[in-house]
Every structure is written in C-alpha cells, then in structure tokens.
Amino acid sequence: MTSSLHAVRGELLHFTADPEDAGAAAFVHHHDGLLVIEDGHVRESGPATALLPKLPADARITDYRGKLILPGFVDTHVHYAQTDIIASYGEQLLAWLEKYTFPTEARFADPSHAGEVADFFCDELLRNGTTTALAFATVHPASVDALFDAASRRRMRMIAGKVLMDRNCPDYLSDTADSGYVESKALIDRWHGRERLLYAVTPRFAPTSTREQMTLAGRLFAEHPGLYLQSHVAENRGEVAWVAELYPEARSYLDVYERYGQLGARSVYAHCIWLDDADRQRMAATGSAMSFCPTSNLFLGSGLFDLDRAHALGVRVGIGTDVGGGTSFSMLQTLNEAYKVLQLNGQRLSAERAFYLATLGGARSLYLDGHIGNFATGKEADFVVIDPQATPLMARRMHNATTLSERLFVLMMLGDDRCVAATHVLGEIRTIP
Template sequence: MTVHAYRGEILTTLDDPLRGGEGAVVHHPKGMIVVEDGVIADVGRYSDLAWKYDGVPVTELGGLIVPGFVDTHVHYPQTDRIAAHGEQLLDWLDRHIFPAERAFADRTHADEVAAFFLDELLRNGTTSALVFATVHKASVEALFDAALARNMRIVSGKVLMDQGAPDGLRDTVAGGRADSEALIAAYRGRGRLGYAVTPRFVLTSSDAQLADAGAMVATHRDVLMHTHLSENRGEIAAVAGRFPTARDYLDVYDRFGLVGDRSVFAHCIHLDDAAMAHMGRAGASIAFCPTSNLFLGSGLFDLARADAHGVKAGMGTDVGAGTSFSILHTLGEAYKVCQMRGASLDPFRALYLATLGGARTLGLGDRIGALAPGYEADFLVLDPAATPLLARRSAAAETLHDRLFALQILGDDRAVAQTYVAGRLAHARNA
C-alpha cells in the first residue's frame, strides 16, 4: 500500500452549482489530499487531517488544485489537421479530415500520433477523455495501448462508416461489428479504459450499420454510444432528405436504438425544445464544443436550453475542428457563446462542466471529476501567475470567483503547472 499526501489550496465541485446548492462547491484555502494506491482516501482542511496522517509523506503544491479535466469529445487522428483553413463541416471533412484519417491504417503512424495526443492532453490538464479514432481497428489499439502506458482514463471505439466516405475509410456492417467486438474483448477491464460504439454520424452509416450499432449498445451494457448530432445546417438538411418521415435528426438515431442514458452526442446546436426534452427523458448527454462550432461556422450551442430540459453536458475540445487542446481556453469560448445566447456562464459552473459534469456525461461521475474520498486521484495544479497578464489580473482579484474567472478567460496550457494521474505526477510544466 502506497500513501502520499498533497497540501495546498483545493477547489472542487461535488454537484452542479446550478442545482446543488451551497454544498456543490467545496473550497479549502489550506487543504490536504491523501492518496492511497491511486485513489483519494481523504480530503479536507490541512489542520483537520495532518494529525491523522502523521508520518505520511507530504508534497506542497503551489497554485490552485482542481480535479483533472474531462474532455467529452475530441478526435485524436485530427491532431495534425488542427488549424486547417477554410470550409464548413461537410466540405472540411472531404478536404482536410478524410485524407488525414486514411494514414491510420498504418499502426506505426497511429502509435506516434496517439503518444503525442495523450501527452498533449496531459500538458493541458486533461486526464480523461472520450476520443474518436478512425475506421481502422489499429487506430483504437494504438490509442488504448498508449493510454495504458500512461494509466489514463480513456474511452474510445472504432469508427463505424460504411458509406459516404472515400476509399480506405469505409468498412462493412459485418467487418465493423467484428472489429468492434474484438476490441471490446481485448480491452474491456484493462487499466482505466472504456469502450464506445462509434458511428461517425447518420450520413456515413447505412441503415443496416446504424441498426447493428444499436444492437451492440444493447448487448454490451458497459459501453457508451458516441456520435455527432445537429452540428451543421447542411448536414441536417441531408439527414432530413434521407429520412423524410423522421421528426428530426435525433429521431433518426432513436429509430436505431441509439438514444439512451449511455449516449453522448457532440454539438447538438440546432435542436428544438422537443428534441432537448427527448434527450432529457432518455438520459442522453451533450458534448459542448464551442471552439469547433465557431471555427466551422456551425452555430451557437444553447446551454440554457439543455439545462432547462435536464440534459447532462460536458466540455469537448473537438480537436481538430476545435482550435485548442486546452479546456481552460475552451471554457473561455463557452462563456462567449453563452453571452451571445443571452446567458452567463459562472466560473464555478464552468469548472463543474470541465470536471464532474464531464464525468457524469461519460457515466463516470462516481469515479472521476471530483476531489473526494473514493475518487481516482486525477488532479492538476493551476498557476494564477502563469503569464504576466494573468498574474496582474489575479493579484487584483478580490474573491475566489474572480480568480477562477480570470483563469477561465485568460488561462491556457501555460496555466497548468502540474498534472497528476492516479496520484502520480504525469506532467510538470517546467520539467
């Protein structure tokens, strides 16, 4: 048994501040986290805990200690196409993304990108993520093997795509099912990995493949379903043309058994109240991806509408349409999107969405996303003096709310001083 303690200023959410009342946000200006074999054994005020753990090694951490960030939607094969100029969604896929994804048939290439991708997540304070791979089985194997080596909590799956894509990026219903089942069998229960059945979106799967994806989700009760929904008006029109009797885009997924409490839909920009209410009743979740929605000109997600219908939401960087691996930067853009929608994103709510909210979106809210006993010890240290401007702004802040908001708006990878995974240092900014 390995026990280690960490001392510093601690901030976590234990519930959604929108609904959880005063106990939703916990702040210990002089706090202590005790980690036993990668899991938090105790957390609280240092003065209350120090005597209980006399003799346990203690590491002093400067800055603000918060839970590790959870990225609820990101494409690791698109890492090298981040900041690719021009086009909206469908043309952008054809011009930039599909050519890049063909290369992931090569395991060596996939290994190299997966290693860089996961290290970049850690550098930005992201310790858990729901990740798109490609249609190639090897792309998932490369990501999972790299995650095992880093002990990260990564959920991913082979993309299912039997139409609407170029040569080298299409599978078949039978082949997609066989590869998915093989991956589930090989990686289920290993390390901190999870699997997601992953149809890319309606336009790239036949009816037969969508039905088979629904059958896999029903068969394997421990997998997620991860896809895209209502991102771009051209995409929505094409889906409506293919399914003219469907009430809306969400209804198409529902027809194939793909809307449930393990479903994570990225974007959901153009959903009406009826669709949001349907998602809320089903227990489905949304990945809010502000930087990609702005970059591709897709639209402004309505977080308040999702909240009104009780739909779970977390933050997604959506690299490579997303423009940064930084959840802090993504939260800053989320604030602006909410402002354009006539709402205001409180910094404590933003922290929740980036941590416990994201964990709940992935069905992992009892394991990650909070600094509390029994949770996996994924946390990071934010430096409020990481840049001259942030240091000046933070020094003038009079409240924790103001300090946290400054980090939300001005922070990025530079503000992440250290990242810990299961209680072990995984990234140090100045190392």
Template sequence: MSVKAYRGALFHLTEDPALVGAEASHQYEVDGLLIVEDGHVQKAGAYADLAPTLPADAEVTDHTGGLIVPGFVDTHIHYPQLDMIASYGEKLLDWLNRYTFPEEAKFADPAHAAECAEFFLDELMRNGTTTALVYGTVHKGATDALFAAAHKRDMRIAAGKALMDRNVPDAVRDTAESGDADSRALIEAWHGKGRLTYAVTPRFAPACSDDQLTRAGKILEEYPDVLMHTHLSENADEIAWVKELYPDADGYLDVYARFGLLTDRSVFAHCIHLDGPEYQRMAEADAAIAFCPTSNLFLGSGLFSLKEAEKYGVKVGLGTDVGAGTSFSILETMDEAYKVCHLKGHKLDAFKAFYLATLGGARALNMGEHVGNFEPGKEADFLVLDLAPTPLLARRLKTCKNIEETLFVLAMLGDDRTIAHTYIMGEQAYSKG
C-alpha cells in the same frame, strides 16, 4: 498501504451549481490538503484539520502557491486530427472531405497511428485533461494503438473505432460487417482493461447505412456498460442531408433513436440546432451532450444553448473537438463557452464552467462515480494550476477578491501554460518545465 498528501489551495465541485446554487456547489480551502491512498482520494479538506491525521510515514508534497483542482474531462475529441488542426476556411461537410478524410486515411499505417497516439495523450496531460472520450478512425489498428498508449499511462480513456460505410471516400470506409466485427474485437480486447472504456462510434447518420446503425444498436444492447459516441445537429447542411436520407424520421435525433442509439450511455457532440422535443427526449433517455464551442465557432456551425439543456435537465460536458476545435486546453474551451453563452443571452459563471470541465463532464460519460471531484474513494486524477504562468495572469490574479473571480480569470486567460502538474492516480504524469 501508500499514503501521499498534497498541500495547496484546493477547489472542487460537489454538485451542479445550476441545481443547488453557487455556494452549495463547491468546496474551497485556501490552505488545503488532498490525501491519496493507493491512487484514490482518502480525504480533502483544510490542512490544519487533516495534517494531524496523517501517518508518520506519509509523503507530503507542498504545492503552496498553486491551486489543486480535479483533472479536466474532455467529452469529445478526435485523436486522428492532430495534423490538420487549424485548417482554413470550410464549413463542416466540405471540411470533412477536404481535410479530415484524407488525414484519417493515413491511420491505416500502424506506425503513424502509434506515434500520433503517444503525442495525443502527452498533449492531453500537458493541458490537464486526465479523462477523455475519443474518436478513432475507421481503422481497427488505430484504436488499438490509442488504447495501448492510454493503458500504459493508466489513463481513464473511452474511445472507439469510427463506423462509416457510406458517403465517404473508399480509404476511410468500412462495411457493416467489418465494422461490427472490429468493434466487438476491440471491446473484448480493451473494454474494462485498466481504466479503459469502449465507445460504439458511428461517424454520423449520413455516413452509416441502416445495417451499420442496426448493428451498432445491437452491440450497445449486448454490452450494457459500453458508451455510444456520435455527432448530432452540428450544421444546417448536415441536418438537411439527414432529412433527405430519412424523410420519415421525426428529426435528426429520432434517426439514432430508431436504431437503439439513444440511451443513458449515449454522448452526442454539438447538438446546436435541437428543438424542445429533442431536448426532452434526451433528458428522458438520460443521454448527454458534448458542448464544443471552439469547433462550433471555427466551422461557423452555430451557437449551442446551454440554457436550453439546463431547462430540460440534459447532462452536458465540455469538448475541445480537436481538430475542428483549435486547442487541447479545456481552460481555453471554457473561455469560448462563456462567449457562446453570452451571445445566447446566458451568463456562464465560473463555478458552472469548472463543473462542466470536471464533475459535469464525468457524469456525461457515466464516470462520475470514478472521477470529477475529490469525494473519498474516487480516483486521484488532479491538477496543480500555476497562478502566475504569465506576467498578465500573475498581475490580474493578484486583484481577485474571491475564488469565483480567480476561477473566472483562469478560464478567460488560462491555457496550457497554466497547468503546472498533472497527476494520474496520485502519480505525477506531467510537470511543466
């Protein structure tokens, strides 16, 4: 048995601060020790208490001066949109047609897909994201490429081939039959292999025929541990379009529910314009929301209400939504989330922000038993945060009076430079400089 230990300040969430209060929600050790055995957390606590328990041959890595936290979880991101990030000037539907679909058409080329997959996963690790729910393109081979690259890195990645058989250009259109066959083939090839999870991935209701959505629901029913990943209520014009296509539906969410796509394994990105009954239906189904503040602001889509989601008890995680989102950094996403919440009359505190980025995100993906904090037995995906990555951060952090203020400053001023090391299953996968 291989035992490794990592010393440094240590912080993780044990529960949602909105449910148990700030003080009961976390563990913080000024001088902590994380003990890892065969890639899984054995113990996490004070160095003085745990160091004497280490076996004589344990390998100890000293990260004193850094802050050890669980790896970040990104609950909504598009890997094929790398090369169109920061594209100017459009709202959602025009942005899809002008930028997204032409870019995604390039993923018919296996070499392009493979190269982008490698860069994408490297960028996740450079930004401290160790778990992600990822959109592919309509092309089966592009999702194969992503899974192959993730499996090689032993990353916990959930992904799926996009389903879209109507109202999109021919170059990114499948059929109900081909989408069904490709999804099933990808599930058989990759789901449960290593740390990989498949996600049935309808683009959004306007891009999928009734036949395609029906088939997606049947896959979800036949494979009881795959996820479902789609978009919901992101943009006013999109919502109006859905109403036009489904005049008899009781709102946008009801369209998905009619096809069996509202379940406890469903992750809906955005959800900006939900009403109370829709939040209630999501809570009753135990479905989850990916809160994507950077893309919602960038596309001018609107402001998500975290307070409403909390009111109804809906699971929420953070999503960068690259490429409408403008950064891979979950720290930068926390910064934008704080501002969105402020504009909605709700203060997002540092403990809740880090909960959404770690344990909350893991629970949104039904992966809370595997990752999200340092409970014994969980997979040892973690980060070491640099507490002096820039002159400004070094100066500001010296004035912090407690861990809550430190975390808040890291969320407001941090970015990829704050990630000193990224560990996957207890093994260093990225190190800055």
C-alpha cells in the same frame, strides 16, 4: 513499513453539484487544503491544519501551496486522429471533412503512424490537465489499439472506438455493416473494461452509415454491459438538411439515432445545436448526454449551443474540445469560448459553473461520477495543478482579483497550457512541473 499515503497540499477546489442549482453549496474550497491519497484513490480531503497531524511521520507530502488543485479535466468529445489538422483554414463542416479529415484519417492505416499520434495526443491532453477523454479513432482497428495502448501506459481513463462508416465517404475509409460490427466486437473483447479503458460504439454520424450499419451499431450498444456510444448530431444546418433527405421517415436528426437504438445511458452526442425541445426531452428521458464543443462551433461557423434549454429540460452536458475542428486542447481556452458562445446566445456562464462542467459535469455526462470528477473519498485521484501566476499578465490581474469567483474567471479567460504546473493520474505525476 513505509507509509503508502501520499498527501498533496495546496488550494483545493472541487464540486459536489451544479452551481446553477446549488449555488455556493455546490463546491468545496480550502485555501490551504490537503488531499490524502492511498493506492491511487482519495482517502480524505480537507483543511491542511486538520489533516496534517493525522498523517504518519513518513507520509510523502507534495507541496503545491500558492497553486490551485482541481479534479482532472474531462473532455467529452475529441478526435485524436485529427491532431495534425488542428487550425486548418477556412471550411464549414461538410467541406472540412472532405478537404482535411478524410485524407488525414487515411494515414491511420499505418499502425506506426497511429501509435506516434496516439502518444502525442495523450501527452498533449495531460499537458493541459485533461485526465479523461471520450475520443474518436478512425475506421482502422489498429487506430483504436494504438490509442488504448498509449492511454494504458499513462494509466489514463480513456473511452474510444473504431469509426463506423459505410457510405458517403471515400472508398479508402469505408468499412461495411458486417465488417464494422465484427471489428468493433473484437475491439470490445480486447479492451472494454481493461484497467481504466472503456469502449464506445462510434458511428461517425448518420449520413455516413447505411440503415444496416445503424442497426448493427445499436445492436452492439445493447449487447455489452457498460458500453458507450458516441456520435455527432445537429452540428451544421447543411448537415441537418442532408440527414432529412437521407432519412425522410425520421421526425428529426436525433430521431434517426433513437430509431436504431442509439440513445440511452452512456450515449454522448457532440454539438446538439440545431435541436428542438422535443429532441432535448428525448435526450433527457433516455439519459443521453450532450457535448458542448464551443471552439469548433465557432471555428466551423456551426452555430451557438443552448445551455439554458438543455439544463431546463434536464439533459446531461459536458464540455468537448473537438480537436481538430476545435482549436485547442486546453480546457481553460475551451471554457473561454464557451463563455463567449453563451454571451452571443443571451446566456450567462459563471466561472464556478464552467469549472463544474469541465470536471464533475463531464464525469456525470459519462456516467463516471462514481469514479472521477471530485475529491470525494474513494474517487480515483486524478487532478490538475494550476498556477494562477503563470504569465506576467495573469499575475498582475490576479493581484486585483478579490474573490474565488473572480480568480476562476481570470483563469478561464487568460489561462492556457502555461497554467498547468502538473497533472496527476491516480495520484502520480504525469507531467513535469
């Protein structure tokens, strides 16, 4: 019988811990490495010289020498329905929703439009090396069906959900507390746990849900094992003030979600800028995660994320592109902006830690680190192949980079989709080199 093993050769890098805590012991690096894959999962990884002699003579080998192989990127916050409004001019959060987001999301009442955008969205993720995403759909159940169908055909890991929104939004995008619950429950039954797909209860944010809908969202989250919950919190100062008016009984914006049972393992909140330490401590204690979305925070003028305080208090943190308020599907470009946000906030982001956040850190924030995030034996073999010589400028700069840290930093500052030579999902190529 022909061997089922598939081996990939190149420069391997993956993380086993946060470099902020473990330093150089946090990552495994093989300049000439071999990733051995069987049935879509990692069988073994290590130096090519040690592993090549162990392969069967007929094992398939893909040679990526001269390129860097990393675990697939994990995007912990993105709006697939906002793909077509990326790079829209000149608003902050609340005006952005009214001017761009709501009219664009209305088009997803048409299943054919939802399907076309979902296909483009998934291909764009893969073209940028992202193999797992936590994504918002729209209020329309068909928008969720379209995204899960597109992800399933590409064998991607996708977490998504129908937006819940029953006030402070246009009538054409409003559901009700009851209809949102019923439609979400049907989608959970249809998709959650099917192949590599998982469902997220998705209240857009506290201002667009009534107390009744928030109660039912918390109920959904508690009723189904392994379910996710995603929303936004403390992105914009005007938004924070609005929440205080709508929920005067709450201590803080985050406290609104906790009052309705929406904090816990597998709950992920985008932005988390205007929080205090009491909020951060509640997120850490409940196992909730933050999605750091640097490009949208800068583009919408929202504020600067405090990674140091999140880390000091033990909060899980991943990286989100937040397209379409975010300005790039590229995780490399998103790490570029993360570095700058933290510089403005008087903090440092090493290149090693940046790539940790984009891979294993994201997987941990989604409680998926038992399945993805590094090349440990048994993990799903999702990975991205990066060409460090992708542009003349990068090639010239890399010629003068003498350490792994320096090369990684050049990648995140000068790199973009042009650096992605290939993306593999469960071991098989999903982009054309």
